[in-house]
Amino acid sequence: MIYFTFDPRPDLKKDLEQFMPEEQIIYERKVDNNHLNEAEILVTYGEDLTPEHMKSMKNLKWIFVASAGIEKMPLAELDETEIIVSNVRGIHKKPMAESVLAHILSYYRSLPAIYAEQRAHNWKRKMPSKELNGATALILGPGAIGSEMGRLLQAFGVNTIGCNRSGKQADYMDEMIAFNQLLDTLPRAEIVLSVLPSTKETKYLLTADHFKAMNPDTLFLNFGRGDLVATNVLIEALQQKEIAYAVCDVFEQEPLPSDSPLYDLENLTVSPHVSSQSSRYLERSFDIFKENYRHYRKGDYDQITNQVNLKNGY
Amino acid sequence: MIYFTFDPRPDLKKDLEQFMPEEQIIYERKVDNNHLNEAEILVTYGEDLTPEHMKSMKNLKWIFVASAGIEKMPLAELDETEIIVSNVRGIHKKPMAESVLAHILSYYRSLPAIYAEQRAHNWKRKMPSKELNGATALILGPGAIGSEMGRLLQAFGVNTIGCNRSGKQADYMDEMIAFNQLLDTLPRAEIVLSVLPSTKETKYLLTADHFKAMNPDTLFLNFGRGDLVATNVLIEALQQKEIAYAVCDVFEQEPLPSDSPLYDLENLTVSPHVSSQSSRYLERSFDIFKENYRHYRKGDYDQITNQVNLKNGY
Known part of the structure; x- marks a missing residue:
């Protein structure tokens, strides 16, 4: 199951569902421990995970962070797991x-x-x-x-x-x-x-x-x-x-x-910190997600781009 | 003699004088018939010449128009002379x-x-x-x-x-x-x-x-x-x-x-018709003038760029 902790635009959801019709996808604007426990892949903006949530990641293999900033993620705790964390560096x-x-x-x-x-x-x-x-x-x-x-x-x-x-x-x-x-x-x-x-x-x-x-x-x-x-x-x-x-x-x-x-x-x-804003931000993020999802499903974990170095935090 | 019917910035005048130290150059913000009679080369923005002035162009060989617009020039009358007319097309x-x-x-x-x-x-x-x-x-x-x-x-x-x-x-x-x-x-x-x-x-x-x-x-x-x-x-x-x-x-x-x-x-x-404005406008015009002045002095009249087709008016 793929768990999105936000709710994308309908056209983007439709596109994702057509891209991976076999997958169960849940969209919810918060982190629910039950969903989290079931999820194999988590897609998040990277600001909603706490060290507490680590207990509810029983099936989680990959966290895709649809942003460049990962400073609010529980990096040290994640570093002790096998979970792959990747983000959308360069999207800006x-x-x-x-x-x-x-x-x-x-x-x-x-x-x-x-x-x-x-x-x-x-x-x-x-x-x-x-x-x-x-x-x-x-x-x-x-x-x-x-x-x-x-x-x-x-x-x-x-x-x-x-x-x-x-x-x-x-x-x-x-x-x-x-x-x-x-x-x-x-x-x-x-x-x-x-x-x-x-x-x-x-x-x-x-x-x-x-x-x-x-x-x-x-x-x-x-x-x-x-x-x-x-x-x-x-x-x-x-x-x-x-x-x-x-x-x-x-x-x-x-x-x-x-x-x-x-x-x-x-x-x-x-300029109120808006230079990276774009109506196409999520579209671009999901393009990166889809490319990496293909690698993930093939088991080519090394090919997943923008993997976060959890020790250094970037 | 080279007659400018406008008065450029001091630094641009200095540059012109160093470029052609042998030349007598007159700068005056109007068309004076006496100067016009003596001038071999006239440099104008193209808005100050009338058909009347044609009588006072006894020595004139080349009119350099430091603008792209030549619709106010006495084109038909100039077409009956041997005077070369060139402008700065493309400068904008x-x-x-x-x-x-x-x-x-x-x-x-x-x-x-x-x-x-x-x-x-x-x-x-x-x-x-x-x-x-x-x-x-x-x-x-x-x-x-x-x-x-x-x-x-x-x-x-x-x-x-x-x-x-x-x-x-x-x-x-x-x-x-x-x-x-x-x-x-x-x-x-x-x-x-x-x-x-x-x-x-x-x-x-x-x-x-x-x-x-x-x-x-x-x-x-x-x-x-x-x-x-x-x-x-x-x-x-x-x-x-x-x-x-x-x-x-x-x-x-x-x-x-x-x-x-x-x-x-x-x-x-x-936008009040300002898109072509530039602090470097005259500098660019004079670069074109200097290049063409070299051709002129060598007698390579064909090499003078942006010669105006006096019949068609462009």
Whole structure:
């Protein structure tokens, strides 16, 4: 039996049922211990399992997590079992890259000003539009997501400089630098984009000195984690116009409280952690599920993609 | 002597003077008959010459028009002389394609809603974001500009269908159709984008029937000419939700008067004919000028690019 602890759209359920007509499938918006005891495969968003539930997993062989985040899973307890845990890492790549390009192009082509003039019923042709082609972008964290952004930026004629811990080559980067070359390289970039995760090394990686080193024309985008830069450092850099504009999808404190001064900064776009959202999210997740289900039924457990390393937690 | 009937930025003038140190260059924001009489090369935006000025072109060999529009030039009179007329056709390609992609991505990734929630100090994560990859775009007029848009759309994984009079192949189009197949093809597209010029065949090409044939999810963009569709037809289609959203950079009446109902349509972006604007416009124009100036000085008049066909007016 396959147990979904959420209730997908009717069209997606129909598609699953046609894909595996022999299977008994239960959809329920909570974790029920009886169902759990019967389930061979569990499909979850990864936020509903507790260590307590471990006792009710008598038949469970595979947990498919239809999200990238697994930090709320009972990883240590699962590590003591033979249960395979896999997720949908990389599923955010396309929607996130589209969001990042949307914000970059919106800034370069003056969309916020165009929208404001429309609200005022003004036909104002003097806009501060710039061309993106020929710009240089520095991408902090050129992994699967950052490289997809690099690919699209290169299509627009943007020079891409990737930056990671070691400076080792990454896809769609014209050049690579290591974290310790960051301060020297920042003045060359007009776009500084981070998709870094939060780790000991990336927490508060960007300091006031980094913002002072940036070109005053710089567009800074943070689509990784909010603790890359302290909020007061970012506010200072924007108020002092050390950089021209910033777009943040992530913040030190989320949700951002309604009295946060960030909402009112004229040179900041507050994006409420939505860059990875997509109407096609579950559709994509289920495509990954179906592919892996085929491997599972054949007994090719090694072929199941995105298996979680339960010791390291990623 | 080279006579500019406008006054470029100091850095651009300096660059020109370093490029051709031997040349006498005059910059003046009007057409002075004495200067015109002495000039061998005239550089103009193309809106300041009258048939009267023809008498004062005793030494003129080449008119470089630093714009794409030449409809205000005394073309018939120039056609009776040996003067070469060339312009900067194609210069709008990159900024226009960037603007179009900006608006498409902004719509797909919910930027207007993100901006509105920020103004309201709301952290609202429920956004109607869609993924652009996998969409199908129908491009009316896949010439130099439309094909550049096709190239970028393909980079985002969009299927491109080009549409021109004959249906003959164009660059970066996965498929081509002719104008007479339009009505049958519209239901397949989620994006309908026009960059068509205004001609007898394209004027009011899109009728109420075309909008009714479109998918209700359609994003329609007009970046060609405002008379592609009658304003009342567009308003009706948007009010009746026959299509989901429209972005117009061009209108039947420009400037759009401040009491136009278009400004208040919730599913329309009014862009005040700014898609081709760029801080690098003159820089690009002068790059074309310098390249052609080399040909001119060598006597390679045939090599001068974008020579205007004075009989046809393009």
